Amino acid sequence: MDLDDFRKSAEKAEQQNKKLFAKLKRLKPKDLDTNVHQFHDEAFEHIDCLTCANCCKTTSPIFYQKDMDRAAKHLKMKTGEFLQKYLHMDEDGDFVLNSAPCPFLGSDNYCSIYESRPAACREYPHTNRKKVVQIMDLTMKNTMVCPAVLEIALKLSKAYK
Numbered sequence: 001m002d003l004d005d006f007r008k009s010a011e012k013a014e015q016q017n018k019k020l021f022a023k024l025k026r027l028k029p030k031d032l033d034t035n036v037h038q039f040h041d042e043a044f045e046h047i048d049c050l051t052c053a054n055c056c057k058t059t060s061p062i063f064y065q066k067d068m069d070r071a072a073k074h075l076k077m078k079t080g081e082f083l084q085k086y087l088h089m090d091e092d093g094d095f096v097l098n099s100a101p102c103p104f105l106g107s108d109n110y111c112s113i114y115e116s117r118p119a120a121c122r123e124y125p126h127t128n129r130k131k132v133v134q135i136m137d138l139t140m141k142n143t144m145v146c147p148a149v150l151e152i153a154l155k156l157s158k159a160y161k
C-alpha cells in the first residue's frame, strides 16, 4: 500500500466527499447499509491491512473500561498502571492513546495485543455495522485515514449521483 499516494487521493477527493456524506446524512437512502456493506466487502477483498496499518499509525481507538482491563491483563499489568502508562483523557472525555503510532504496532504492522485489542480496533473502519447513516461524519473523517473507506466513498458517489 502506497500511503503517500493514498493521502494525495484522499486530499483531492476531500471536498467532494464532504458533500457526498452531507447529502447521504440528509437523504438517508434506504439501501445505504446494503451498498456500504457490499463496497466494504469488495474493498477488503483486495486491501490487505498488514500492508497499510494507517489507522494504527495515525489515530487512536477509544479505550472503554473493558478494553483497558483486557489489554492490561494481556500485558500482565494492573489496569491503573496501563492507563497511566499509555492513555489520557481527550477533550471529549474519552480515554485514548498518548501517542501515535500506537505503541502496540510492530514494524511489521502486526498488533502485539491483537487478541486483546480494543473493540474500536476490531470494528474499524465501521463500514460493516448497521445504520451507517448515523456515522456519516466519522466515515468522512475516515476517508482521510483508511484507503478502504476512500474506495467505498468513491463507489457511493457513483451510486448516489
Ligand code: SF4
Pocket (backbone or CB within 6 Å): 047, 048, 049, 050, 052, 053, 054, 055, 056, 124, 125, 145, 146, 147, 148, 149
Ligand atoms: S482498516 Fe483501513 S486504515 Fe486500517 S489497516 Fe485496514 S485499510 Fe489500512
Ligand code: SF4
Pocket (backbone or CB within 6 Å): 055, 056, 060, 061, 102, 103, 104, 105, 106, 110, 111, 112, 113, 114, 117, 118, 121
Ligand atoms: S491496539 Fe493494535 S489494532 Fe489497535 S491501534 Fe494499536 S496496533 Fe492497531
